[in-house]
Amino acid sequence: MTSASGSADYLGLANAPILWILAFAVMGVVVVQSLIYMSAVRKNAESAGMSQQEVRSAFRAGGVAAIGPSLSVVLVAIALLPLFGTPPVVVRVGLIGSAATEVASASIAAGTMGANLGDETFTRGVFIVALMAMSLSGAGWMISTLILTPIFKRSSHKLEKVNPALMSIIPGAALLAAFAALTFREIPKSPTHVIAVVVSAIVMTICLFLAKTLKAPWLKEWGLGISLLVGLVAAYFAHYAGLGAPEA
């Protein structure tokens, strides 16, 4: 497809066959890593008193819980296709980062060249600089994880020796704190954000209550997808009733 303005003349380039190959290769790496990890858990589960049945249940629960979030990320990724082309979107949204981070990074980088995302100032050169900045930034996370993880690991082993209770308290507290903080961070954004949080929380409460009273464990797995969907539907009506965030 040709663009009348010529501003999207880089899209042919962005859809080059070699980039498709790289995009699929990157997704392949994720699959290979998962397969190696799955076999590592399966082989060693016994040492943690975990049955093969529980190993399978955990895998399935994780997969089912990821369906709702994955489909929402897909929606956002699709919206980015006309801007970046398919292979760059798959690589950037499919690897470290999230749609939101990538869009913000692209728009910051474009800004340094006096250009805006999605209008005629977003030329071939701006596109490449933006993609470069997004990629180098993603690389920053990956490299620092490669360097920091062994260091953290040594220190946590030391802490565990000092007091074994430490490692039984820290992960739960850290998890609660992280999600409490992430959730509170949504509140000041707009009334619709508050509605999305509250509706999703209420629907999850109902799902978990029903899972218990009806003895329906599948509701624990599907609860996230259901709360996400109902939360987004509520946000849809709230947003178009004028309670939304100011358009970015």
Place this chain on the structure above:
Amino acid sequence: MSDIITAPSHAAFERTTTKWGSITLFIGFLIATSVPFYLLFVADANVDLGNVLTGFLAVFAVYGVFYIVEPLTYFPILGPAGMYQAFLIGNISNKLLPSAIVAQDTIGAKPGTRKGEYAATMAICGAAIIHVASMVIFVGVLGTWLLTLIPEQVTLVAKLYILPAILGGVTVQLIASLRQVKSTLIALAIAALVILVLIPLVPVLAPGDVAIVVIVTIVITWFTRNRAVTDRRTDDGDSVGIN
């Protein structure tokens, strides 16, 4: 592959995941970074390294501190094995951790136990497979076609509100699954205080907001713990470090 014949052990699990986790993360980094370099060299685009550097530095100024803060925040939750998964795949707070929480809740394993760690690892693998399938099928193959079908209002709402719509539900499930009333109250109180009061007063701290809440919550939970319960090695099979 001498691991194959060794007896099941946590040490073997850590060896395999550390070795292959870091190798796959490194390969992912190489391939992903080669994409823009390829474009830079083949495109005749009038871009020099100065432009690239300026663009990157502007992004770095915003996100640079997260390269350190995020691994630090998520390490206590993910453990070493999970780190290599999470920072390859991304989407940590909106996809991977929620999956891990759901899986731990489903099989009744607690975070911080070996069983909890294995359940989280399997859950992230399950989430990774769904993630890859959805990216390849719905974005890679069908994306351009789906783009013409989905109304713009719907994508806009998904883009703006995906995170709050996930976080409300996940936080409730996490609280229900952990059943640690005291830690929950501490975490909620600290989060409210830091995010709604401290950050607006001292905006420079904003990039570290989640990390601050995590650290303060850990410290308070630690010093107010019930020592009689936590500081001995129990044999109920759900305590850390023994199984």
